[in-house]
Structure formats: C-alpha cells, structure tokens
Amino acid sequence: MERFDDDALVLSTLDYGETDRLVTLLTREHGKLTAFAAGARKSKRRFAGALEPFMRLRVHLVETRGSTVRLDSADIVAGYYSAREDLSLIARALYAVELCRELTRDHEPQPELFALLEDYLVRLDAKEAGPTSLLAFELSALAHAGLMPRFDTCALCGGEPGERPRFDQAHGGAVCEPCGGRAREAVAVPVALLTGLRAIQEGQRLPLPPDLRARARGLLNVFISHHLGRRLKSVDFMAQVGLD
Numbered sequence: 001m002e003r004f005d006d007d008a009l010v011l012s013t014l015d016y017g018e019t020d021r022l023v024t025l026l027t028r029e030h031g032k033l034t035a036f037a038a039g040a041r042k043s044k045r046r047f048a049g050a051l052e053p054f055m056r057l058r059v060h061l062v063e064t065r066g067s068t069v070r071l072d073s074a075d076i077v078a079g080y081y082s083a084r085e086d087l088s089l090i091a092r093a094l095y096a097v098e099l100c101r102e103l104t105r106d107h108e109p110q111p112e113l114f115a116l117l118e119d120y121l122v123r124l125d126a127k128e129a130g131p132t133s134l135l136a137f138e139l140s141a142l143a144h145a146g147l148m149p150r151f152d153t154c155a156l157c158g159g160e161p162g163e164r165p166r167f168d169q170a171h172g173g174a175v176c177e178p179c180g181g182r183a184r185e186a187v188a189v190p191v192a193l194l195t196g197l198r199a200i201q202e203g204q205r206l207p208l209p210p211d212l213r214a215r216a217r218g219l220l221n222v223f224i225s226h227h228l229g230r231r232l233k234s235v236d237f238m239a240q241v242g243l244d
C-alpha cells in the first residue's frame with residue numbers, strides 16, 4: 001500500500017461510528033480525497049484539533065482498497081483562527097470549501113484550485129476579503145471546473161447581450177433579448193450587473209454597489225445550484241448571518 005505526504009485543506013468532516021471521522025480533503029497533488037481518521041474522536045492528542053473544516057494541513061496518507069485513504073497523521077500548517085472568531089467569516093469560509101467540494105471529483109489533481117482556495121482563506125483570515133472577493137473566488141472556482149458563466153456575449157447566439165439582457169443559468173450566462181424569449185428560465189438583469197461581474201471575472205477588484213451585489217449573489221446561487229443539481233447548504237447559513 002502506497003504512503004504519501006501532501007498539503008491539504010479540509011473541505012468537510014463527518015463523524016463515523018463511535019470514535020472515527022471521515023475527512024474530505026482537497027490536496028495539492030492528489031486532488032479531492034476522502035480520508036478515514038481512525039480514533040479521531042477518542043484520542044484528543046492524535047489529531048489535536050486538525051480535523052475541522054477549512055484547516056490547512058500537512059497530511060500523511062496511506063492508500064487502502066477502495067476509494068478512501070487512511071489518514072495517519074495531520075499537522076496544522078494554518079488554522080485561520082482569526083476567521084474562526086467571526087460568524088460572517090466562518091460562513092464565507094464554509095461556503096468556499098463546500099463549493100470546492102462540490103465542483104471537484106475524487107482523485108483528480110487540482111493544484112490551481114488548491115492555490116485559489118488557500119489564497120482566499122489567507123485573505124479571509126487577514127480580514128481582506130469582502131463580498132466582492134467572494135464573487136471573484138466563486139467565478140474563478142467555476143472557471144477551473146469548466147463552468148464559467150458568460151457575461152459579455154449572448155450564450156445562445158454569441159452576439160452582444162444588448163440593452164435589455166437576460167441571464168439564463170441553463171445556457172451558461174447572459175442572453176440577448178431575442179434569444180431570451182426562447183429561454184424559458186431567463187430573467188431580466190441590469191446591464192451594469194453583467195459588466196460588473198465581467199470586470200470581477202477579469203480580475204478587477206471593483207466592488208459592486210449593494211443592490212447589484214445582492215442580485216449577483218442571487219444569480220450565482222441559481223447558476224451554481226442548476227449546474228450542481230442541488231443548492232449548497234452553506235448558502236442558507238450565509239443568508240442567516242445576513243451576508244450576500
């Protein structure tokens with residue numbers, strides 16, 4: 001059985017049986033893995049607080065039969081403890097890790113997504129990441145997963161979205177008015193929203209005004225749940241703590 005070390009970010013955890021814990025990790029070199037941590041809840045010392053969502057770890061893993069790996073040891077590299085003291089930062093971090101978990105398949109290396117998530121958590125912990133940073137993070141994560149929404153051209157005819165654009169999650173983004181008539185689920189959106197999201201997608205950190213930000217949040221929620229086939233759980237938590 002092969003043993004290996006890797007850098008890892010904890011995406012989620014699930015208690016298993018009386019004493020064990022299943023930990024979903026995004027590793028730098030091996031992609032998303034589900035690791036079995038035997039006795040994780042019995043021995044406080046063995047994993048010492050490491051097996052919690054959005055911890056950055058150095059892990060020692062052992063391949064087993066099947067798709068699960070065994071977690072032999074985990075050292076905390078960064079706990080992002082400042083982010084853990086603030087409910088709104090916790091909500092954003094949980095959203096970011098859940099999105100990454102749902103956008104990736106097991107055992108497919110995603111070093112760029114790992115770097116993106118790590119960078120986002122570092123900035124969140126430094127209190128340098130507000131709502132626009134979250135939108136930028138999501139748009140980049142979606143692009144890595146091959147699900148980049150289009151805001152600059154009509155997703156159906158390839159033309160300009162025009163003065164009365166719509167957004168159609170099923171077809172992957174903005175649609176022009178004539179095409180919008182054929183897309184049943186398309187909703188009218190302000191031109192400024194599409195140009196604002198396009199600018200964020202291009203890497204400009206231009207904050208959207210609050211009303212457009214709320215619309216952007218709504219569009220991305222609908223887009224992401226359409227493509228994943230379900231709504232992310234942490235979206236509700238973000239709404240509960242008053243975040244868009």
Ligand SMILES: [Zn+2]
Pocket residue numbers: 154155156157158159175176177178179180
């Ligand atoms: Zn069109």
